[in-house]
Amino acid sequence: MPIFRNPPRIAPAAAPREVVFQLYLRVARYGFRKHAAYRAAAVAGAFTNTVFGILRAYVLIALWEARPGLAGYDVAQAVTFCFLTQAFIGPMQVFGGGIELAERVRSGDAAIDLVRPASLQLWSLADDLGRAAYLFLMRSVPPTLAGAALFGIVVPPSPAAWGLVAVSVVLGIVVSFGVRYLLALSACWILDDRGLQQVALVLMMFFSGMVVPLRIIPGWLGALAEALPWAAMVQVPADVYLGATDVPRALAFQAAWAVALLALGALLTRAARRKVVIQGG
Amino acid sequence: MVRTYALLAATWMRAAAQYPASLVMLTAGSFAANALDIAAIWIIFRHTGTLGGFTLAEVMFLYGTGGVSFALADMLFGNVDKLSRHIRAGSFDTMLIRPASPFVQMAVDRFTPQRFGRPAQAVVVLWLALAELHVPWSRAWMIPVMILCGTVIFTAVFTLGGALQFLLTDAPEVANAFTYGGSTLTQYPLSVYGAELVRAVTYIVPLAFVNWQPGLYVLGHEDPFGLPHWLRYAAPVAALTLAGAAALAWRAGVRRYRSTGS
Amino acid sequence: MEAPRTPETVIELAQVGRTFTVSRRTGVLRRERRVVHAVRDLSFTVRAGEFVGYLGPNGAGKSTTIKMLTGILAPTAGRISVAGLDPARRRTALARRIGVVFGQRTTLWWDLPLRDSFELIRHLYKVDRVRYRERLDRLTELLGLGEFLATPVRQLSLGQRMRGDITAALLHDPAVLVLDEPTIGLDVVSKAAMREFLRDLNAQQGTTVLLTTHDLGDIERLCRRVMLIDHGRLAFDGTLDDLRATAPGETSLEAVVTRLYTRDRLFQ
Known part of the structure; x- marks a missing residue:
């Protein structure tokens, strides 16, 4: 008669909840510190984001001077939108990547991660939130302040409004993580994923609102853009900041995409584990 | 130099042909990425007839000329902005022990047919703009001149961006502000930007000579900033000056290069 | 047996120094x-036909020396001449x-097949086609690369x-071969073959x-002369x-070298 009916598991599910929480808090802290090692790169990124913010602001000002009140924004809101999009590049990782997992899949090290007694997805998410926190400080604050100094930007009216902005930004980061996690795991099945990454980048750039505000995209394309998950990363948090949207609805939209993408990610993780454990990678 | 470049480019393309599927995806992807800029212009002109005092065809002309210049410079030499990656990986060392210019080796590194996509796209936009504009021959001679000068200016900017990475090896993104920033700047008429910015890109980093000053000549357009008229012919001078500065900066960078590792 | 009777100097270093500013x-x-x-x-000379081992603990300045000899790094003091040229100026x-x-x-x-890499090197180094063929055939045969x-x-x-790299470095028939840790990570069989080839x-x-x-x-089986660098000297x-x-008193070379490496540390 076997002593253990099931093999003993040191899974975090068996551990007390606060221990699990502390584990992921620690992972997030390491994620923060890991990126803090690349301070020069972050400063350079903030500089580049600021330069692009200034260039794009001038174009938007010219457009809004020709068409005041376009998309329901006034000029000050349009300029603010422009600097917010640049500020979100770092934490939302608009140009892709940021998840170490992708390289680990390619090098085969992900096999170790997949059989670790902790959720790979939660581990990566905690790490990514740490990364986002650092990049928020280094790459979001400076371009926004530069925009405020050079052009003047609008500011949420109350602490409560700031709180909603914070919730919306965190949800945006989770949605961004959800998409990038799926892309990173796809490397388990697709051998050369550079093409896929390139396509993902184009979708992200356009449908997040980075290129132009989604609201001025005409017709069905605009409607489609506002319904896709990329909108939750830049356009929606920017609108929450500007107070230019129905906030509870906006947050619900972001939360729905976050849950859907994380669920899909969990399914894909399970498939990846099966592939690694049964087929040996 | 040209022979070495052609030789290495052909070899890299042969290597890239080993992954045809990825090549197709990458080419399509980069084509779409560049199309985003055109999409932005199209969306803007859905909402307004003129931007900064220029019509859609005129903006497309500026986008097309600036775009062709940037794309040619990027295709031939844009890779030098990946210098910091090669320094950190140690592969710049191996370029230095070969009997060929490290600049050429950097520029041509990983040359793929994908690099032809961008110039092709800009040429199409320029051609559409010219079909609309009916520029008289008496002014059209400037178009090839400005594209050549613009290519030299952007090549110099890429080179300066690369040279900067000898110093800022950990922060290569700074170069993007000038290279891709310069490309973004020249996509729209400079009249949308502030007067100080325009003065800076006329007299300090001469990006105004890529397509703005000579473009005003071709379009027969008044200068909204009222800068001297002779500036319209000054693109070759600006291009040569910047190219000289870039060459000096690159040489200085190679000379004071400190290889990584022990 | 073509070794010249009065070997000329091929590498010469005179009071060479290299500093780095670290912030x-x-x-x-x-x-x-x-x-x-x-x-x-750092001063030393190497004559034509010598086989010199250059030893030193990690961080002693070995790679810096190699990089200065090959023109990758310019020295901050002193004079270097390799094959009659100043490396940093005539790289x-x-x-x-x-x-x-x-x-x-x-x-x-x-990403390239070995043959393409070699062909490219032939063009870069402007090696005559007939001589290239001869050398490539000989090297691939000796190194078993066919x-x-x-x-x-x-x-x-x-x-x-590694055998491919050695071939690439020898296609243009250089007078001097500089090898930076050529046997690192190789198994015993590959190592023995590499040593035999170099000898x-x-x-x-x-x-x-x-x-x-x-x-x-490597040192015991190959080098008639050994130089040991420590703390940049x-x-x-x-x-x-x-x-x-x-x-x-020591029996193994390992013990001899360990003693040299740790010498100043004992006296400090």
């Missing part, structure tokens, strides 16, 4: 700048006269890749070889027997 963050905005001497007051001309192999990284093109010529470099094993190259072609390594087996220069004589 370290000591506070939020404060930085401390420090000048580090990677190599200081391109020097490249045609010397061969360089880094054990830690390949100089071959990752069956891998169509394989992309990324698919080669470390040992195969024959030196003995039969008269190629001057300078080799850095941490593997004392030349700590020993002599024959293998001279080296053993520095520590008469």
Whole structure:
């Protein structure tokens, strides 16, 4: 008669909840510190984001001077939108990547991660939130302040409004993580994923609102853009900041995409584990 | 130099042909990425007839000329902005022990047919703009001149961006502000930007000579900033000056290069 | 047996130094700048046909010396001459006269088949087609590379890749071969084959070889002369027997070298 009916598991599910929480808090802290090692790169990124913010602001000002009140924004809101999009590049990782997992899949090290007694997805998410926190400080604050100094930007009216902005930004980061996690795991099945990454980048750039505000995209394309998950990363948090949207609805939209993408990610993780454990990678 | 470049480019393309599927995806992807800029212009002109005092065809002309210049410079030499990656990986060392210019080796590194996509796209936009504009021959001679000068200016900017990475090896993104920033700047008429910015890109980093000053000549357009008229012919001078500065900066960078590792 | 009777000097260093300025963050905005001497007051000569082992603990200045010899780094003090040229000033001309192999990284093109890499090197180094064919045939035969010529470099094993790198470095028939840890990571069989090849190259072609390594087996089996660098200075220069004589009580070369490496630390 076997002593253990099931093999003993040191899974975090068996551990007390606060221990699990502390584990992921620690992972997030390491994620923060890991990126803090690349301070020069972050400063350079903030500089580049600021330069692009200034260039794009001038174009938007010219457009809004020709068409005041376009998309329901006034000029000050349009300029603010422009600097917010640049500020979100770092934490939302608009140009892709940021998840170490992708390289680990390619090098085969992900096999170790997949059989670790902790959720790979939660581990990566905690790490990514740490990364986002650092990049928020280094790459979001400076371009926004530069925009405020050079052009003047609008500011949420109350602490409560700031709180909603914070919730919306965190949800945006989770949605961004959800998409990038799926892309990173796809490397388990697709051998050369550079093409896929390139396509993902184009979708992200356009449908997040980075290129132009989604609201001025005409017709069905605009409607489609506002319904896709990329909108939750830049356009929606920017609108929450500007107070230019129905906030509870906006947050619900972001939360729905976050849950859907994380669920899909969990399914894909399970498939990846099966592939690694049964087929040996 | 040209022979070495052609030789290495052909070899890299042969290597890239080993992954045809990825090549197709990458080419399509980069084509779409560049199309985003055109999409932005199209969306803007859905909402307004003129931007900064220029019509859609005129903006497309500026986008097309600036775009062709940037794309040619990027295709031939844009890779030098990946210098910091090669320094950190140690592969710049191996370029230095070969009997060929490290600049050429950097520029041509990983040359793929994908690099032809961008110039092709800009040429199409320029051609559409010219079909609309009916520029008289008496002014059209400037178009090839400005594209050549613009290519030299952007090549110099890429080179300066690369040279900067000898110093800022950990922060290569700074170069993007000038290279891709310069490309973004020249996509729209400079009249949308502030007067100080325009003065800076006329007299300090001469990006105004890529397509703005000579473009005003071709379009027969008044200068909204009222800068001297002779500036319209000054693109070759600006291009040569910047190219000289870039060459000096690159040489200085190679000379004071400190290889990584022990 | 073409070894010249009065061997000329092929490598000469006179009071060579190389400093690096390192800045370290000591506070939020404060930085401390420090000048580090990677190599200081280094002088030696290597004559044609010699096989010299260049030893030293990690961080002693070995790679810095190699990089200065090959023109990758310019010295901050002193004078260097390799194959009659100043490396930092005449880097391109020097490249045609010397061969360089880094054990830690390949100089071959990752995605290209070996043959294409070699063909490219023929063009870069402007090697005459007939002589190229002769040398390539000979080298592939000696190094057993024939069956891998169509394989992309990324698919080669470390040992195969290293043989490819050696071939690439020798296609233009250099007078001097500089090897930076060429046997690192190789298995015993590959290592033995590599050593045999290098010994024959030196003995039969008269190629001057300078080799850095941490593997004392390389030194024992190949080098008639050993130089040892420590803290950026030349700590020993002599024959293998001279080296053993520095520590008469020790039986293994390993123990002799360990003693030299830790010498100042004992006295400090």
